[in-house]
Amino acid sequence: MLYVKRQKLDTVEDLRKALANAIKLEFSTIPPYLTALYSIKEGSNQQIAGIIRGIVIQEMLHLSLAANILNAVEGTPDFPGSVPKYPGPLPMNIGSEPGKPFIVPLKKLSIDTVRNVFMVIEEPENPLVFPEAKTLEKIAPDYHTIGEFYEAVSQLIADLGEKIFKGDPSRQVTGWFAKDELFPIDSVATAQAAIHIIVTQGEGTATSPAGGEGMVAHYYRFEEIARGKTLNIDPSVPQGYSWGAPPIVLDTTGVWPVVDNPPDVPLPAGSRVALVSQQCDETFSALVDALQQTFDGDPKHFDAAIGLMYSLRLQAQDLVSMPIPNGTGNAGPRFLYDAKTASG
Amino acid sequence: MSYLDRVRLHFSGQFQADPSTVNNDPTHYDNATFLPEYQLPQTDTSANGWWNPDGSASWRLVDCHVTRVCYVDGSSTNDVAADPVVGMRIMDANKRVAGKLVDLDPQQQMVSQIWGLLVRLTDGVNDAFSGPFERASFSDLWMRSAPVGTKMPLGVFYQSVLAPVLWGDDRKSRFLRELRAAAKHDMLSIKFNLDGYDSDSTSATFTLGRIVGTIGPADDDEPRQFVLGRHLGGTTRLMTFMPCVVDKKARRILADFGNSLPTVAPGGNLAPVLGALTLGYLDASKTFQSLGDVPYQTPNFYESTAGIVELPADRDLTNDELKALASNPVAVASNGKTLLQENIDGLYVRADNFTYRLSPGDTAEVELWATQYGELQDGARINVSFDPTGLQQSNGPAVATPTTALTGFAASTPIVAKKGRATLKLTAHDPDNPRGYIDGQVYGVRPIPQAVVGNPPGSWVDPWDFISVLVFDAFEAAEPTWFGEMQPIFTQYGNLYPLMDRLIDLTDYDAIAANVQVLSFVFALPITDPNSMPVTRDLSAAKRAAILKWLNTPGPDGKPLKGTEAPQPEAAAKRHVPTTEAVTSELHAIKSGLRKES
Numbered sequence: 001m002l003y004v005k006r007q008k009l010d011t012v013e014d015l016r017k018a019l020a021n022a023i024k025l026e027f028s029t030i031p032p033y034l035t036a037l038y039s040i041k042e043g044s045n046q047q048i049a050g051i052i053r054g055i056v057i058q059e060m061l062h063l064s065l066a067a068n069i070l071n072a073v074e075g076t077p078d079f080p081g082s083v084p085k086y087p088g089p090l091p092m093n094i095g096s097e098p099g100k101p102f103i104v105p106l107k108k109l110s111i112d113t114v115r116n117v118f119m120v121i122e123e124p125e126n127p128l129v130f131p132e133a134k135t136l137e138k139i140a141p142d143y144h145t146i147g148e149f150y151e152a153v154s155q156l157i158a159d160l161g162e163k164i165f166k167g168d169p170s171r172q173v174t175g176w177f178a179k180d181e182l183f184p185i186d187s188v189a190t191a192q193a194a195i196h197i198i199v200t201q202g203e204g205t206a207t208s209p210a211g212g213e214g215m216v217a218h219y220y221r222f223e224e225i226a227r228g229k230t231l232n233i234d235p236s237v238p239q240g241y242s243w244g245a246p247p248i249v250l251d252t253t254g255v256w257p258v259v260d261n262p263p264d265v266p267l268p269a270g271s272r273v274a275l276v277s278q279q280c281d282e283t284f285s286a287l288v289d290a291l292q293q294t295f296d297g298d299p300k301h302f303d304a305a306i307g308l309m310y311s312l313r314l315q316a317q318d319l320v321s322m323p324i325p326n327g328t329g330n331a332g333p334r335f336l337y338d339a340k341t342a343s344g
Numbered sequence: 345m346s347y348l349d350r351v352r353l354h355f356s357g358q359f360q361a362d363p364s365t366v367n368n369d370p371t372h373y374d375n376a377t378f379l380p381e382y383q384l385p386q387t388d389t390s391a392n393g394w395w396n397p398d399g400s401a402s403w404r405l406v407d408c409h410v411t412r413v414c415y416v417d418g419s420s421t422n423d424v425a426a427d428p429v430v431g432m433r434i435m436d437a438n439k440r441v442a443g444k445l446v447d448l449d450p451q452q453q454m455v456s457q458i459w460g461l462l463v464r465l466t467d468g469v470n471d472a473f474s475g476p477f478e479r480a481s482f483s484d485l486w487m488r489s490a491p492v493g494t495k496m497p498l499g500v501f502y503q504s505v506l507a508p509v510l511w512g513d514d515r516k517s518r519f520l521r522e523l524r525a526a527a528k529h530d531m532l533s534i535k536f537n538l539d540g541y542d543s544d545s546t547s548a549t550f551t552l553g554r555i556v557g558t559i560g561p562a563d564d565d566e567p568r569q570f571v572l573g574r575h576l577g578g579t580t581r582l583m584t585f586m587p588c589v590v591d592k593k594a595r596r597i598l599a600d601f602g603n604s605l606p607t608v609a610p611g612g613n614l615a616p617v618l619g620a621l622t623l624g625y626l627d628a629s630k631t632f633q634s635l636g637d638v639p640y641q642t643p644n645f646y647e648s649t650a651g652i653v654e655l656p657a658d659r660d661l662t663n664d665e666l667k668a669l670a671s672n673p674v675a676v677a678s679n680g681k682t683l684l685q686e687n688i689d690g691l692y693v694r695a696d697n698f699t700y701r702l703s704p705g706d707t708a709e710v711e712l713w714a715t716q717y718g719e720l721q722d723g724a725r726i727n728v729s730f731d732p733t734g735l736q737q738s739n740g741p742a743v744a745t746p747t748t749a750l751t752g753f754a755a756s757t758p759i760v761a762k763k764g765r766a767t768l769k770l771t772a773h774d775p776d777n778p779r780g781y782i783d784g785q786v787y788g789v790r791p792i793p794q795a796v797v798g799n800p801p802g803s804w805v806d807p808w809d810f811i812s813v814l815v816f817d818a819f820e821a822a823e824p825t826w827f828g829e830m831q832p833i834f835t836q837y838g839n840l841y842p843l844m845d846r847l848i849d850l851t852d853y854d855a856i857a858a859n860v861q862v863l864s865f866v867f868a869l870p871i872t873d874p875n876s877m878p879v880t881r882d883l884s885a886a887k888r889a890a891i892l893k894w895l896n897t898p899g900p901d902g903k904p905l906k907g908t909e910a911p912q913p914e915a916a917a918k919r920h921v922p923t924t925e926a927v928t929s930e931l932h933a934i935k936s937g938l939r940k941e942s
Contacts, residue, residue: 042845042846176861270548271548272547272548272549272550275548275549275552279404283441285438286437286438286439286440286441289438289439290439290440293439301439301440303865303875304439304440304441304875306862306865307440307441307874307875308440308441310441310847311400311402311441311442313846313847314400314843314846314847317846318398339438339468339469340467340468340469341468342438342439343404343405343435343436343437343438343442344436344437344438344439344440344441344442344874
């Protein structure tokens with residue numbers, strides 16, 4: 001479980017800061033998940049690819065919802081300023097223990113990565129079928145879980161009331177997701193509904209792993225990969241779910257040997273892999289800038305951003321198939337942002 | 345007014361062209377004989393899917409910088425301290441995907457178009473200007489170098505406009521102020537030369553080549569894809585066609601040697617083979633009169649001028665010279681021997697846009713321009729006739745037939761230009777599927793000055809100056825279904841563009857049904873959008889409409905209509921499968937960089 005230091009949550013300005021942090025947090029999950037997803041060879045590990053892709057898409061939804069809420073309360077999302085460094089800590093110094101930052105790496109798909117990185121990122125306060133954890137407040141009253149962070153944000157929105165929703169409605173971004181998933185935020189009710197989606201899809205609820213839309217929450221979907229089994233609805237057990245068929249088998253030969261933390265791995269100057277890697281960074285930078293344009297007053301630009309996501313995917317797929325000359329593995333996407341070289 | 349104007353900037357760097365090459369072989373369009381190995385890279389023994397089957401079709405500007413800016417008074421600088429535009433970057437889009445490189449047809453691959461490209465002059469953060477590049481085809485492809493090494497020895501140029509241009513801060517740049525003042529319609533003219541393309545998939549610079557170009561002001565009453573000026577040609581193999589402009593006010597000739605000078609190696613230095621190179625004119629007695637030397641062997645000449653020179657270098661043209669130039673051909677001489685000159689009587693005819701996709705019932709209004717010694721020629725007689733010689737039948741079905749599918753001209757009836765302008769109306773009719781597995785038919789239509797018909801002595805014809813037209817078959821689908829009309833279309837697309845398989849398997853109904861939203865989005869995009877599908881832009885409007893109708897009209901199960909599967913055609917196994925030898929055509933040689941053949 002990850003702990004986030006309690007923030008002052010009193011004013012609308014506090015709310016904007018918290019939402020900016022939420023954008024950073026949701027953004028920070030995407031590159032590690034994408035690295036694992038892109039490391040899968042074409043046609044291999046399709047079940048696992050489907051699981052991770054579904055989670056990434058929902059993280060993109062959460063990012064969009066957080067940005068919509070921020071726009072609704074007259075804030076300005078800052079996507080370039082939200083790009084994390086890898087390996088590096090999650091925003092807000094979120095830690096696996098109170099006060100100890102959790103360092104997120106970029107790694108190829110493996111059970112180890114899923115269990116020790118992704119499941120940690122997504123772990124609910126009280127994972128179902130796990131023993132109850134110690135009550136957090138007793139050991140560190142300054143900290144709470146990500147779910148609690150969102151609940152506190154939701155409560156602040158309720159406390160501040162309808163009067164804070166003075167943002168320009170034309171800045172609200174919709175499309176590409178279902179209408180009941182990505183919608184305009186203009187009220188306490190719509191903002192709270194958005195936060196409910198973020199929390200439920202990510203963590204599930206205290207009593208059920210269901211994440212909405214017939215899918216279990218991210219933590220449990222990653223646990224499916226780690227356990228190699230599917231979590232099915234099972235009325236015969238008290239928890240309502242049990243591990244079973246179909247098996248989810250990781251074919252390690254169907255994963256490119258991508259080096260750990262590509263941003264830390266030097267590439268030979270003038271090599272093809274250096275060129276493709278640089279172009280991948282340029283496309284990523286263009287995507288970040290396109291998202292900034294989208295959520296900073298030009299919602300129609302969402303289409304162009306989606307096009308860049310596909311382009312980034314194709315380039316990253318090229319990259320992971322390329323061995324680093326004299327290296328110990330294949331290259332991987334670095335997710336390095338540089339406005340000056342942004343190019344689709 | 346065009347890029348060949350006193351006010352202009354030059355840039356150099358690299359370009360990236362990443363076309364998928366599976367569709368370079370016409371027979372690969374045949375779903376019935378398509379083999380999985382056609383999606384694999386070529387080997388020493390098999391052409392397979394040629395040299396880049398996984399290409400994305402992306403076309404990019406890479407590491408391009410401004411090398412020199414030129415001013416209205418004829419001065420110029422390559423010093424950033426003198427003008428902040430020097431050293432700035434010429435980049436493509438930074439908030440959407442790259443442009444796309446697209447062939448017109450597998451049997452006309454020599455007018456590859458760039459679609460959806462955005463061009464910016466930028467410091468990386470703020471743009472001094474930006475504008476969409478109006479789609480254009482390359483022209484004047486030629487063997488610019490001996491085939492040395494693995495890079496293609498070919499050169500081509502692209503010319504088009506950037507419009508509408510968005511202007512940023514002028515950065516206190518004299519050049520930007522002069523350019524903006526000259527570009528009254530917020531339109532810029534851009535021309536670039538490409539060479540040294542690397543099609544060797546084992547090379548570090550695979551898909552990259554050299555680009556050297558020029559940007560200047562554009563006028564809205566001039567052609568967009570060629571220079572309204574003097575055009576030089578000839579039969580020499582040492583140089584190729586090039587434009588000039590006589591600037592009477594500046595008393596100079598501006599001549600563009602950019603795509604016309606040979607190099608020592610693909611993408612290498614300009615070859616000294618031309619010796620003393622001079623620009624001038626042929627006087628009444630056909631004697632060459634020099635107006636100045638072309639300093640093409642000066643170090644960095646090509647990158648810092650894009651091959652454009654202003655002559656005479658150190659004096660004005662005299663009244664007598666201007667008068668002589670008005671009625672005598674401009675010419676280029678090498679070591680005293682004339683290599684290039686204007687056509688007989690200074691005549692020149694060209695279609696501005698020369699690449700068209702038409703559906704039955706469509707009429708293209710082709711803008712024809714006729715000049716004599718660079719001036720618009722009133723009453724010019726233009727002969728227009730079918731000319732399929734520039735198409736590539738290759739190993740595919742017959743091209744350019746039936747001729748009844750494209751009307752609007754007759755070789756026996758010249759078009760007469762008014763003040764140098766004429767509109768050729770080309771009307772498309774249903775060709776009735778003459779090529780079977782390839783939609784529609786491709787045609788070549790050539791307009792030339794009537795006086796040049798029959799190639800009289802002293803005349804020349806630029807083989808690239810003709811109009812390429814793809815006429816689609818008529819198509820109707822009242823209630824399209826997967827097994828009815830859709831499967832063959834999507835299967836062909838999936839076959840020819842293997843990259844799509846990494847996103848959506850277009851041969852699989854379920855994969856399509858699971859991606860209806862994104863597919864209906866990209867198929868509805870305008871053809872000018874870089875994300876428009878098909879990326880190859882080779883589906884008729886009717887087929888695109890049918891695809892959209894199918895995607896957006898779900899059946900009771902919420903998915904696009906599947907229909908019922910027809911029995912498999914029994915003829916498939918008997919169809920002709922092309923041999924490697926057949927594939928190794930002349931076209932293959934050109935497109936694959938003469939690697940094996942050289």
